[in-house]
Amino acid sequence: MNKHELNHTFEWENHRGPFRLLDEEQARQYDEQGFLVFEDVFDRETIEALIEELDPIERDLEKMIEEHFGGKIFITRSGEITFTPHTVLRSPKAREITRSPFFCDLVHDLLGDDVRLYWDQAVYKKPGTADIFPWHQDNGYSYVEPQQYLTCWLALTDADEENGCPIVLPGFHREGTWAHETTDLGFDCGANPTEHEAIAAPVRAGSLVAFSSLTPHKTGPNMTMDRIRKTYIIQFAPDGAEVLKQEGTEITRIPCDAADRQYPILVGGQPASDRGTA
Numbered sequence: 001m002n003k004h005e006l007n008h009t010f011e012w013e014n015h016r017g018p019f020r021l022l023d024e025e026q027a028r029q030y031d032e033q034g035f036l037v038f039e040d041v042f043d044r045e046t047i048e049a050l051i052e053e054l055d056p057i058e059r060d061l062e063k064m065i066e067e068h069f070g071g072k073i074f075i076t077r078s079g080e081i082t083f084t085p086h087t088v089l090r091s092p093k094a095r096e097i098t099r100s101p102f103f104c105d106l107v108h109d110l111l112g113d114d115v116r117l118y119w120d121q122a123v124y125k126k127p128g129t130a131d132i133f134p135w136h137q138d139n140g141y142s143y144v145e146p147q148q149y150l151t152c153w154l155a156l157t158d159a160d161e162e163n164g165c166p167i168v169l170p171g172f173h174r175e176g177t178w179a180h181e182t183t184d185l186g187f188d189c190g191a192n193p194t195e196h197e198a199i200a201a202p203v204r205a206g207s208l209v210a211f212s213s214l215t216p217h218k219t220g221p222n223m224t225m226d227r228i229r230k231t232y233i234i235q236f237a238p239d240g241a242e243v244l245k246q247e248g249t250e251i252t253r254i255p256c257d258a259a260d261r262q263y264p265i266l267v268g269g270q271p272a273s274d275r276g277t278a
């Protein structure tokens with residue numbers, strides 16, 4: 001694996017507290033392994049209400065991709081795996097969950113006092129999808145600075161090794177962003193771990209895996225006959241984060257502060273009020 005061309009001087013910053021949600025052991029695990037699992041964060045009612053709002057948005061996206069793009073656009077392949085971004089623009093429940101007390105406390109502990117929503121998307125992996133979603137770091141897709149932001153992979157249905165739960169590769173986050181190759185299935189950072197190194201993180205509906213934007217992860221096939229694996233992915237970044245776009249020697253910096261969907265979660269350590277319209 002090679003370093004990303006913009007990743008020159010990265011140093012992982014350990015988390016020292018004071019913490020609102022984590023204990024010292026969880027903070028140490030996050031620093032050493034790059035991920036944490038939180039069981040049963042949201043109850044069934046909350047998850048069902050979210051699915052009810054996300055399903056039609058996902059259906060619209062899949063239909064549009066079938067009708068206008070021959071069933072495939074970038075990493076979405078209809079009938080196999082769909083990525084439905086920016087659901088907070090259409091789903092009040094999604095918006096509410098991104099601002100829940102759990103996430104306010106978690107982002108305080110892992111990102112600091114001033115934090116925004118960076119990205120959100122539903123990812124549905126359909127039964128019979130044989131392909132994996134390849135090893136990557138989230139910061140390998142769009143290169144964000146600071147490189148250390150947070151992804152929360154919230155299971156909407158039970159996720160296990162049969163239907164494509166996340167599998168993470170601990171340790172590599174500490175060196176910053178790796179170079180990624182574009183493949184037909186998605187970006188690939190070229191990780192080739194032994195069975196001992198990679199850790200599968202099965203999670204029940206309502207539970208979540210929180211990992212760094214720098215933690216290599218993949219998901220396996222969905223080999224079930226009838227279980228759609230549904231997840232809602234929520235990413236948070238420190239206020240002031242920017243996406244860097246490189247063209248030749250030119251670097252453009254794009255602030256991650258779109259008013260409608262990259263709204264503040266914490267301001268000065270306090271939950272931000274929602275003045276949005278969703």
Ligand SMILES: O=C(O)CCC(=O)C(=O)O
Binds near residue numbers: 123125133217218219
């Ligand atoms: O949920 C999946 O199957 C893959 C999603 C993922 O790893 C991502 O969006 O970064």
